[in-house]
Amino acid sequence: MCWYDPENPAAVFMDNRELEALLCDGRLLRVRPDIVGDFRNMPFPCCSFRLVVFDPPHLLRAGENSWLAKKYGRLDKLTWRDDLRQGFRECFRVLKPFGVLVFKWNEQQVKLNEVVELAPMPPLFGQRAGKTHWLVFMKPMPEALEHLGMDEEQAQETVCALENVVHDLVHGKTHAPSQVLQSRDFDIE
Numbered sequence: 071m072c073w074y075d076p077e078n079p080a081a082v083f084m085d086n087r088e089l090e091a092l093l094c095d096g097r098l099l100r101v102r103p104d105i106v107g108d109f110r111n112m113p114f115p116c117c118s119f120r121l122v123v124f125d126p127p128h129l130l131r132a133g134e135n136s137w138l139a140k141k142y143g144r145l146d147k148l149t150w151r152d153d154l155r156q157g158f159r160e161c162f163r164v165l166k167p168f169g170v171l172v173f174k175w176n177e178q179q180v181k182l183n184e185v186v187e188l189a190p191m192p193p194l195f196g197q198r199a200g201k202t203h204w205l206v207f208m209k210p211m212p213e214a215l216e217h218l219g220m221d222e223e224q225a226q227e228t229v230c231a232l233e234n235v236v237h238d239l240v241h242g243k244t245h246a247p248s249q250v251l252q253s254r255d256f257d258i259e
């Protein structure tokens with residue numbers, strides 16, 4: 071809905087559902103993601119994107135068959151905080167260092183500050199008028215790497231390799247971190 075050109079080939083659109091439904095005003099709603107996936111566990115390697123737009127559902131209360139629920143989806147009343155926290159974590163994981171996250175939120179039912187505190191870092195700036203907010207974050211380069219004397223490209227590769235190792239370990243893949251780092255030609259302790 072928010073893309074000027076929804077068919078823009080630069081975009082990978084992910085949603086956890088596919089849907090075609092008639093809205094109450096007679097318009098056809100089509101949710102046709104390129105990839106069906108869960109923002110809590112995205113099917114992308116670490117450091118895949120320069121720009122991520124996170125536009126999760128913002129409604130806790132909407133009838134199951136209401137047009138609002140069809141159009142925007144719904145938050146789970148019990149788990150929404152953990153779901154969004156995990157979603158933010160995944161957005162930063164799939165971003166390259168210095169990559170930009172744009173987060174959209176409508177605070178009709180849940181205040182913006184309740185949601186911002188679920189992100190692992192504060193936003194840089196955003197649009198602050200009205201109920202719909204657009205916030206901009208940037209994934210930082212870990213400070214520790216600045217002291218290793220790497221250039222920016224080496225530092226980026228190192229961050230990505232380390233994040234992939236952590237992600238694989240968390241998801242039960244078995245290779246030892248030291249092997250992975252060696253196989254990527256890194257000479258760090």
Ligand SMILES: C[S@@+](CC[C@H](N)C(=O)[O-])C[C@H]1O[C@@H](n2cnc3c(N)ncnc32)[C@H](O)[C@@H]1O
Pocket residue numbers: 071072073084085086087101107108109110125126127128141142143144
């Ligand atoms: C506000 S809408 C996004 C609209 C979209 N940005 C656009 O411009 O068309 C929120 C979407 O998040 C989807 N969603 C809800 N839970 C999700 C999850 N766990 N993983 C991925 N998508 C999810 C819903 O199906 C809904 O289509």
